[in-house]
Amino acid sequence: MSAIxxxxxxxxxxxxxxxxxxxxxVAEFTQPHYLENFVQAIFNMLGDCRGKRLAVGGDGxxxxxxxxxxxxxxxxxxxxxxLLIGRGGIFSTPAMSCVIRKYGTDGGIILSxxxxxxxxxxDFGVKFNGANGGPAPxxxxxxxxxxxxxxxxxxxxxxxxxxxxRVGRCELGGMEIEIIDPVTDxxxxxASIFDFEKISQLLTNRRFHMCFDAMHAVTGPxxxxxxxxxxxxxxxTVINGAPDESFGGGHPDPNLVHARELVDRMNGDxxxxxxxxxxxxxxxxxxxxxxxxxxxxxxxxxxAANAGLVPAYHESLAGVARSMPTSRALxxxxxxxxxxxxxxxxxxxxxxxxxxxxxxxxxxEESFGTGSxxxxxxxxxxxVLFWLNIIVESRKPARSIVREHxxxxxxxxxxxxxxxxxxxxxxxxxxGRLRDRVSGLVGRQAGELSIQAADDFAYTDPVDGGVSxxxxxxxxxxxxxxxxxxxxxxxxxxxxxxxxxDKYETDPALxxxxxxxxxxxxxxxxxxxxxxxxxxxxTAPDVIT
Ligand code: G16
Numbered sequence: 137m138s139a140i141x142x143x144x145x146x147x148x149x150x151x152x153x154x155x156x157x158x159x160x161x162v163a164e165f166t167q168p169h170y171l172e173n174f175v176q177a178i179f180n181m182l183g184d185c186r187g188k189r190l191a192v193g194g195d196g197x198x199x200x201x202x203x204x205x206x207x208x209x210x211x212x213x214x215x216x217x218x219l220l221i222g223r224g225g226i227f228s229t230p231a232m233s234c235v236i237r238k239y240g241t242d243g244g245i246i247l248s249x250x251x252x253x254x255x256x257x258x259d260f261g262v263k264f265n266g267a268n269g270g271p272a273p274x275x276x277x278x279x280x281x282x283x284x285x286x287x288x289x290x291x292x293x294x295x296x297x298x299x300x301x302r303v304g305r306c307e308l309g310g311m312e313i314e315i316i317d318p319v320t321d322x323x324x325x326x327a328s329i330f331d332f333e334k335i336s337q338l339l340t341n342r343r344f345h346m347c348f349d350a351m352h353a354v355t356g357p358x359x360x361x362x363x364x365x366x367x368x369x370x371x372x373t374v375i376n377g378a379p380d381e382s383f384g385g386g387h388p389d390p391n392l393v394h395a396r397e398l399v400d401r402m403n404g405d406x407x408x409x410x411x412x413x414x415x416x417x418x419x420x421x422x423x424x425x426x427x428x429x430x431x432x433x434x435x436x437x438x439x440a441a442n443a444g445l446v447p448a449y450h451e452s453l454a455g456v457a458r459s460m461p462t463s464r465a466l467x468x469x470x471x472x473x474x475x476x477x478x479x480x481x482x483x484x485x486x487x488x489x490x491x492x493x494x495x496x497x498x499x500x501e502e503s504f505g506t507g508s509x510x511x512x513x514x515x516x517x518x519x520v521l522f523w524l525n526i527i528v529e530s531r532k533p534a535r536s537i538v539r540e541h542x543x544x545x546x547x548x549x550x551x552x553x554x555x556x557x558x559x560x561x562x563x564x565x566x567x568g569r570l571r572d573r574v575s576g577l578v579g580r581q582a583g584e585l586s587i588q589a590a591d592d593f594a595y596t597d598p599v600d601g602g603v604s605x606x607x608x609x610x611x612x613x614x615x616x617x618x619x620x621x622x623x624x625x626x627x628x629x630x631x632x633x634x635x636x637x638d639k640y641e642t643d644p645a646l647x648x649x650x651x652x653x654x655x656x657x658x659x660x661x662x663x664x665x666x667x668x669x670x671x672x673x674x675t676a677p678d679v680i681t
Contacts, residue, residue, distance in 0.1 A: 138293045138309045140213045145169045151177070151284035153277040155483045155625030157263025159249045162199055165260045169290070175207055176290035177283035178245065178264050179214045181276065186215035191235045193227030193318060194247025195354040195417035197254030198381040201225045203247050203262070205297045212309035213291035219311065222318030225300045226379070228354045228418030230518065231322035233269035233511035238321055242267050248417035251389035252628065255382035259628050270488035270512025275602060277485075319361045326362055329448040329510055330521045331528070338528040339369040348520065349398035349413035350377045352384035358418060358517055388416035390504055390516075391681050392429060395422060403427050410527065410534055414516030419484075420504040421516035423523050425534030431651075433463035433550045433638075436500035438541050439522050441469045443498060445529040446522060448510070457490055457499040459483070460593050460608055461620045461636040463548035466500070472545070481595050481607035482622065488512050489599035502552060502636065502681075539648070546642040549654040553635045553677035554624075555668070560631040563623065566671035567633075570609045570621060577611065582661035585613040593620075611665060616640050617655070619662035633672065635662055652680070 151158060151174050158174055165171055179185050192207055194200040204225040211219055220239060227235065229246055236244045249261035264272045264280065272280070293309045305314050326332075338344050348363055350356035356377035363369045375397060376384065387394045390413035402411040402424045411424040423430045430438075440456050443449035457478035458466045470477035478496060480486035484505065490496045491509040500506035505514035506522075527534060555563075577590040589612040594605045608622035617639035624632035637658045641647060646654075662668075669675050 138295045140309070141292050141294055142289050143169070143172070143292060144289055145173055145287060147285050147287050148173055152281045153263070156250065156271060157246070157261050159252065159259055159261035159626055159628050161628050162256055162258060162260045166199060171203055171206055171262070172210065172290045172292070173284060173287050174262055175210050175245070177280050177287055179210070180283045180287070181279045182242070185211075187217040189218040189220070189239075189241040190216060191220040191227070191232055191239070191241045191244035193222035193225060193232055195228065196224070196226050196379045196381065197249065197260065197383070197416065198256055198258070199260050200247050200381070201300060203260075204300060206292075207245060208298060208308055208313065209293040209295060210291060212311040213293045216311050219313050221300065221313060221315050223301060223303055223315050224318070226318045226354060226357070228318070228322070228358055230419055230507070230511050230513045230515035231318055231358065233265065233513040234322050234325050235316070236265060236267065236269040237511065240267075246417070249628070250417050250626065251387070251415040251420060252626070253383060253387050254416065255385075258382070265512070268488055268492055268512050270491075271483070271485040273485050273488060273602070274604060319358050322358060323362050323366060325510060326518065326521055327366070329446065329518070330525045331447050332367060334528045335521065335524045336367045338524060339363065339367045345408045346373060346410040346412070347398055347401050347408050348374045349390070349395050349411070350374055351388040351390065351395065351413060351415065352376045352378065352380040352386060353388040353414070353416045353418070354379055355414040355418040355517060359414070362517060362521070383416060390415050390420055390422035391679075393679065398424070410523065412520040412523070415504070418516050419514040421506065421519040422504055423520065423534065425538065428535040428538070430534065430538055431550055432500065432504045432506070433465050433502050433548060434538055434541070435519065436462070436506050437465035437469050437545070438526070438538060439506060439519070440466055440473070440498050441541060441545070442526045442530070442537070446525045449497065449508070453497040454494050455490070455496040457487055457496045459486070459501040460610070461552070461622070461634070462500065462502040463550040463638040464640070465545065465548040468545045478598070481593065481604050482625070484514055486595070486597070489597055493599045495598070502550065542647045543644065546640055547647045548638050548640050549651050550636070550638040551651050551655050551659070552681045553659065554679040555633040555635070555672055555674050556627070556678040557629060558631045558633055558672050558674075562671050563631040563633055566666060566668070567609065567621060567623060570666050571606065574609055577665065580665075582613070582665045584657050585615055585617070585661040587665070588612050588614050611662065613658060613661060615657070617658040619658055621662070621666055633668070635659070635668070635677070637662060
């Protein structure tokens with residue numbers, strides 16, 4: 137058995153997990169002891185690790201393999217009983233959640249910075265998921281953070297690297313390691329949820345053409361195995377399907393800007409019937425109809441409204457949930473279905489308790505995330521299969537499904553404006569000032585609108601009573617529109633301000649109009665109240681979704 141080494145170390149500042157784990161530049165993660173400190177902090181938080189079982193894998197970005205070797209040595213030295221690792225060090229985030237649940241491990245470590253770019257000069261991330269398969273709740277991430285502040289030592293082994301590419305079992309310092317195929321368990325789970333036979337009939341119909349853009353990221357092998365191999369879609373349906381450490385030099389964020397190739401195919405002279413893209417770690421999704429962008433808030437509402445068409449959700453939904461900045465389109469469906477709709481802070485970790493307590497079945501966020509209680513992460517391919525199942529059962533194209541949804545429920549116009557790379561001090565000051573003034577804003581005029589209500593969103597978890605404060609400033613205007621301000625918790629450079637606006641419309645003549653035009657007054661009023669130009673020096677956002 138290899139000797140356990142105890143390495144002396146000092147705390148690093150700033151190892152506080154954000155919206156979704158610890159995300160930093162590769163250069164920061166690869167400095168001596170940095171990753172090790174954070175991993176040991178996770179282990180210390182877990183307490184006695186002897187005999188515990190963990191799943192480990194990542195989205196395949198630069199430093200994924202090296203990080204897994206480091207984590208495996210440390211896990212063995214800390215006495216873990218077993219590690220389950222995806223072949224090649226790969227697990228998409230939803231597949232990891234599936235594996236933790238299926239094999240009943242004590243949790244998992246996911247190596248990913250999600251939709252952030254990868255490569256030696258880009259981003260890396262580490263996230264701990266609990267035994268329910270979901271991202272650690274705030275109490276746990278806080279406990280990990282506290283450990284990082286006082287860490288003095290970590291444990292590792294003096295061994296070489298193991299072979300990550302061969303499925304099978306081996307042993308490392310007395311700990312069992314099992315390398316498993318990263319796709320099969322997840323693909324089987326999808327087959328148990330959706331009507332694969334009918335979806336296959338759709339995908340092999342020569343008149344139905346779709347495209348899935350894997351953006352050179354982790355979903356390539358999953359999408360090929362499920363869409364092309366199991367369901368029979370024509371080869372080439374999956375584009376950019378070979379995972380790459382730097383995501384082909386691109387930005388693996390499924391939106392209209394970064395999934396350009398897909399967008400062009402959906403808007404050309406002979407547009408495809410359906411298009412979709414997923415992000416770096418496979419948990420986000422963007423879906424498109426022919427020449428038609430489907431906003432994630434609408435997509436979530438449509439899935440909930442049509443859930444009865446999918447085998448796994450034939451029986452009624454227990455409830456639904458959305459993050460606070462997500463439009464209220466979901467709430468209207470919940471009201472119609474007479475089921476509860478929960479409003480949570482931003483971050484998938486807030487949905488876990490609701491699912492574990494059987495309070496919700498489906499949930500989602502404006503940030504291109506949708507999912508259900510089949511796992512405890514958002515799930516990009518699941519959303520794509522859900523859409524295909526609805527299309528085949530309703531015999532309608534995606535575009536008509538959304539338009540009919542608006543006719544029935546009204547339309548919640550929604551947009552998000554991101555101001556990136558801002559000075560953190562000034563932007564923090566802006567949010568702080570807004571927070572301080574929030575209760576005094578009611579009755580104030582802003583541009584063409586007046587403010588009817590305003591608050592700083594706080595959430596009390598209905599399951600464990602945990603309170604999360606300062607989750608975003610909300611301003612409600614007299615025309616029924618809403619603006620929300622918050623700072624991103626996933627960036628790795630400076631500050632990103634997110635401004636979310638939405639407005640409900642029921643007039644049938646006003647349902648198919650341009651979103652930015654429909655929200656222009658709200659955006660203008662919001663900018664004025666917060667003093668965006670004054671504090672950030674910006675007059676236009678960097679990204680609009
Ligand atoms: C993560 C979280 C999501 C959140 C998103 C954006 O997604 O899991 O819940 O909506 O970040 O967060 P922020 O606005 O703080 O940047 P992902 O796909 O990056 O893991």
